[in-house]
Amino acid sequence: MKSILVTGGTGFIGSHTVLELLKKNYRIVVIDNLRNSKRESLKRVEKLTGAKIEFHQIDLLDKPDLFDLFNQNNFDGVIHFAGLKAVGESVEKPLLYYSNNISGTVNLCEVMLHHNVKNLVFSSSATVYGNPDQSPLTENSALSAVNPYGQTKLTIEYILKDLYRADQNWNIALLRYFNPVGAHKSGEIGEDPTGIPNNLMPYITQVAVGKLAKLQVFGNDYETHDGTGIRDYIHVVDLATGHLRALEKLKENPGIVIYNLGTGKGSSVLDVIHAFEIANGIKIPYKLAPRRPGDAAVCYADVKKAASELGWVAEYNLKDMCRDAWNWQTKNPSGFN
Ligand code: NAD
Numbered sequence: 251m252k253s254i255l256v257t258g259g260t261g262f263i264g265s266h267t268v269l270e271l272l273k274k275n276y277r278i279v280v281i282d283n284l285r286n287s288k289r290e291s292l293k294r295v296e297k298l299t300g301a302k303i304e305f306h307q308i309d310l311l312d313k314p315d316l317f318d319l320f321n322q323n324n325f326d327g328v329i330h331f332a333g334l335k336a337v338g339e340s341v342e343k344p345l346l347y348y349s350n351n352i353s354g355t356v357n358l359c360e361v362m363l364h365h366n367v368k369n370l371v372f373s374s375s376a377t378v379y380g381n382p383d384q385s386p387l388t389e390n391s392a393l394s395a396v397n398p399y400g401q402t403k404l405t406i407e408y409i410l411k412d413l414y415r416a417d418q419n420w421n422i423a424l425l426r427y428f429n430p431v432g433a434h435k436s437g438e439i440g441e442d443p444t445g446i447p448n449n450l451m452p453y454i455t456q457v458a459v460g461k462l463a464k465l466q467v468f469g470n471d472y473e474t475h476d477g478t479g480i481r482d483y484i485h486v487v488d489l490a491t492g493h494l495r496a497l498e499k500l501k502e503n504p505g506i507v508i509y510n511l512g513t514g515k516g517s518s519v520l521d522v523i524h525a526f527e528i529a530n531g532i533k534i535p536y537k538l539a540p541r542r543p544g545d546a547a548v549c550y551a552d553v554k555k556a557a558s559e560l561g562w563v564a565e566y567n568l569k570d571m572c573r574d575a576w577n578w579q580t581k582n583p584s585g586f587n
């Protein structure tokens with residue numbers, strides 16, 4: 251499986267995965283509508299690898315463009331990152347999320363089917379476990395959606411399961427990411443959120459760089475070791491290599507397979523703040539604030555399945571994630587601008 255289409259490949263996780271694919275000599279084509287990313291990310295990957303990347307600005311909702319692309323290429327498989335991911339925005343604009351994420355994926359699958367390309371790696375999320383009351387979460391844990399974004403991921407999982415049920419020539423890996431953070435160690439590529447970040451790590455780095463005054467810690471009355479919420483943070487480069495292992499797995503014609511991609515370790519908000527302070531020698535001013543509505547107390551992965559079936563385990567620890575996130579932020583205080 252050498253020729254791979256990467257949708258959403260200029261984005262945070264996509265750009266890091268493109269870099270790892272090029273290092274392993276995959277032939278890749280990247281598409282993205284650039285709604286939430288910049289073309290510059292791939293220029294940086296080109297600089298790091300010396301490779302020239304074929305990029306097309308295509309929206310997944312634009313089916314004729316997708317058809318043309320598949321007519322002009324012989325893809326062996328697709329890694330499908332493209333999608334909108336902001337939980338709050340999805341609550342305000344559910345139709346945008348259902349249309350973009352679900353219709354976009356259906357279009358992609360229809361064009362793949364038409365061209366007999368039946369290998370797919372899909373970016374799912376730990377959000378499909380809803381608001382879990384127990385961790386670690388295995389791939390068999392109960393599924394639910396607690397917001398429209400989560401509903402799109404869950405619905406796409408069901409659609410892909412139906413697709414496989416109807417035609418067992420498909421090979422599909424549903425990868426459920428936990429909390430991706432960090433950046434490539436070069437500091438050339440990283441997470442570049444638009445506006446004020448929703449997520450913890452980019453918020454911390456923007457406080458550290460002086461763009462934001464103070465971090466708010468949402469809730470210190472959870473039933474956890476220090477009262478703050480626990481998550482499974484995973485280095486984006488580990489996540490990227492997980493995709494290469496998933497592609498390898500698809501070569502074995504496994505049908506539909508599901509893997510949690512996390513470290514299996516839970517860290518609280520205060521653990522992350524302290525790890526950041528120790529890794530980078532910077533104090534993070536913070537204040538305690540009420541719980542954020544919809545947040546789970548604890549969410550971390552059971553990662554045994556990915557370890558045994560993909561031979562993949564996360565290698566970077568929380569300190570590495572904090573160091574690399576900060577390296578990216580200091581080198582690029584305004585992101586890719
Ligand atoms: P990102 O926003 O950086 O990347 C997604 C890319 O998809 C962007 O470049 C965006 O412009 C593009 N895109 C969106 N809709 C498109 C469309 N209709 N046509 C073409 N391109 C389109 O996000 P990311 O963090 O790299 O996430 C990648 C995938 O992983 C997403 O599907 C996301 O839902 C999923 N995911 C992310 C996280 C996370 O916390 N980052 C966690 C779990 C799952």
Ligand code: UFG
Binds near residue numbers: 428453481
């Ligand atoms: N938090 C703060 N202050 C902030 C931001 C976050 O205290 O300013 C806390 C949250 O309350 C939570 C933890 O930090 O306890 C992590 O929050 P994030 O927003 O970084 O991540 P979430 O776990 O809430 O959500 C992320 C993605 C979702 C995805 C989910 C599971 O944003 O899209 O992981 O994969 F669904």
